[in-house]
Amino acid sequence: MHDLRVIPDSVWWAEPTATFPTFEGEMDAEVLIVGGGITGICLAYTLADQGASVALLDAGPLAGGASGRNAGFLMVAPAEPYNEQIALWGRPGAKAVLECGRRSHQRVRALIEAHGIACDYRANGSLRLTRTEEEAEDIRASLAALKSDGFPMLELPLSHAVPPHAVERFTASFVTLEDGELHPVWFLHALAAEAGRKGARLFGGSAVTGAAWRGGVWEARTERGIARARTLVLATNAWTPRLCPALTPLIAPRRGQMVATAPLAREVAPRPTYAHWGYHYWRQTADGRLLMGGWRELDPDGETGFDAVTTEPIQAAIERGLSELVPEGTTIERRWAGIMAFARDGRPLVGWLDAEHHLALCGGYTGHGLAMAPACALDLADLLAWRKAPGISTFDPSRFAELRQARDGVTALGVAAE
Ligand SMILES: Cc1cc2nc3c(=O)[nH]c(=O)nc-3n(C[C@H](O)[C@H](O)[C@H](O)COP(=O)(O)OP(=O)(O)OC[C@H]3O[C@@H](n4cnc5c(N)ncnc54)[C@H](O)[C@@H]3O)c2cc1C
Known part of the structure; x- marks a missing residue:
């Protein structure tokens, strides 16, 4: 089982980083955020910057969930070809996702610049490599719609995208120039500290066990304290159904595994890269390490649940992927998983x-x-202040009938709901 209290073994935790106090006693805030990954920390910063009284409680170290175990890609487009997204969601729905990606990257860059955050941020674009002609054709078929919607993706000769010895492994390559990459934990811990300077109160090691709406206020309990707030936000990602079981059919925990090598002497991955429909991904960090992960398509049923452990078959597949780029071999220094x-x-x-x-x-x-x-x-900060938030209108949870039915009231969470 994923112990939320442990320091992750991902490459992003290789060096000591910020720590945040445990919550004890009682506190009142206008907004209480449960969960301190990128969602919770960005929201805490935004609300504090707008002058709101805000508190955040995380079960473990801040950014210890998926936010501190990922690949650090800032990619405007999701893995699925754009035409597929349009078929599913219509043009406005598909474009809303791209706009969200672009605005997120712009927001991250603005925060880095405003606060001088050192987090190895680079914006050299990203690559998509295909392993079959069918995949290449699917991506090519989306290029015109991407361009006309203002999100150009360009086909590149493979020889410009991968080292010569790897060219034969792929069928085509595409670049998105506006994409970027960063060190997620350095970015998030610095942003959390900035939120603190603006008055937000952020706590680690403080799991919310339950919360109840009493007399117009949420009262949330941790092992050692009680926090009260008029508004409560669940930023608990994969763990949200544990506090709100109505979400169980809608949000499922899925595992991703990665490795990090020792620094390589040469560049083999000039840009964050997705291959095989985004199931395989890698990048090279500023100090030359190759980070590679994915391959969950080999065991979709196994790569599910809350166990943040690595498994032999997926790790072996990632190692085969490494050998495509580094045939002479390299040392793997870290292996990790995230949910x-x-x-x-x-x-x-x-x-x-x-x-x-x-x-x-x-x-x-x-x-x-x-x-x-x-x-x-x-955008959520706007919604919480009863302002319009068109950027997230197509992400409204009420699109699910189950949640519309539950709308007559969610007034208890976690143990308080049992
Ligand atoms: C291996 C891997 C690679 C990835 N690569 C990328 C990538 O390159 N680019 C990209 O865009 N995305 C990537 N992702 C996905 C991305 O990391 C997540 O979508 C994102 O971090 C989610 O952020 P979050 O804040 O919503 O959730 P999380 O970071 O998971 O944070 C949720 C937090 O809630 C806390 N919590 C849970 N229950 C409670 C409770 N009861 N009380 C208090 N706190 C609680 C947890 O401790 C946790 O810190 C990757 C994910 C993985 C696993």
Whole structure:
């Protein structure tokens, strides 16, 4: 089982980083955020910056969930070809996802610049490599729609995208120039500290066991304290159904595994790269390490649940992927796993879960949250202040009939609901 209290073994925790106090006693806030990954931290920063009184409680170290175990890609487009997205969601729905990706990246860059955050941020674009002609044709078929919607993706000769010895492994390559990458934990811990300077109160090691709406206020309990707030936001991603079981059919925990090598002497991955429909991904960090992960398509039933452990078959597949890029071999220094929240329809759930009882939700990014959460959090802050938030209108959780039916009231969460 995923112990939320442990420090992750991902490459992003190789060096000591910030720590945040445990919550004890009682506190009052206007907004209480449960969950301190990229969603919770971006929202805490945004609300504090707007002058709201905000508190955040995380079960473990801040950014210890998926946010501190990912690949650090900031990619505007999700893995699925754009034409597929249009077929599913119509042009406005498909474009809303791209706009969310672009606004998230812009928000991240603006925060890095405003606060001088050192987080190895680079914006050199990203690559998509295909392993079959069918996949290449699917991506080519989307290029015109992407261009006309203002999100150009360009086909590149393979020889410009991968080292010469790897060219034969792929059928085509495409570049998105606006994409980027960063060190997620350095970024998030610095942003959390900035939120603190703006008055937000952020706590780690403080799991919320239950919460109840009493007399117009949410009262949330941790092992050692009680926090009260008029508005409560669930930023607990894969773990959200544990506090709100009505979400169990809609948000499923899915595992992603990665490795990090020792620094390589040469560049083999000039840009963050997706291959094989995004199931395989890699990048090279500023110090030359190759980070590679994915291959969950080999065992979709096994790569599910809350166990953040690595498994031999997936790790072996990642190692075969490594040998495509580094045939001479290299040392793997770290292996890790993280738990993502996959939404039933593949789109995030952002908005009111129960507006009457001031309960909101932000999560379910289906493996793409680093690149979506910052804009979702910005827009959610508007919604919490009863302002319009068109950027997230197509992510409204009420698109699911189950939640519309539950709308007559979610007034208890976790143990308080049992
Ligand atoms: C291996 C891997 C690679 C990935 N690569 C990328 C990538 O390159 N680009 C990209 O865009 N996305 C990527 N993702 C997905 C991305 O990391 C997530 O979508 C994103 O981090 C979700 O952020 P979050 O804040 O919503 O959730 P999380 O970061 O999971 O945070 C949820 C937090 O809630 C806390 N919590 C849970 N229950 C409670 C409770 N009861 N009380 C208090 N706190 C609680 C947890 O401790 C946790 O810190 C990857 C994910 C994985 C696993």
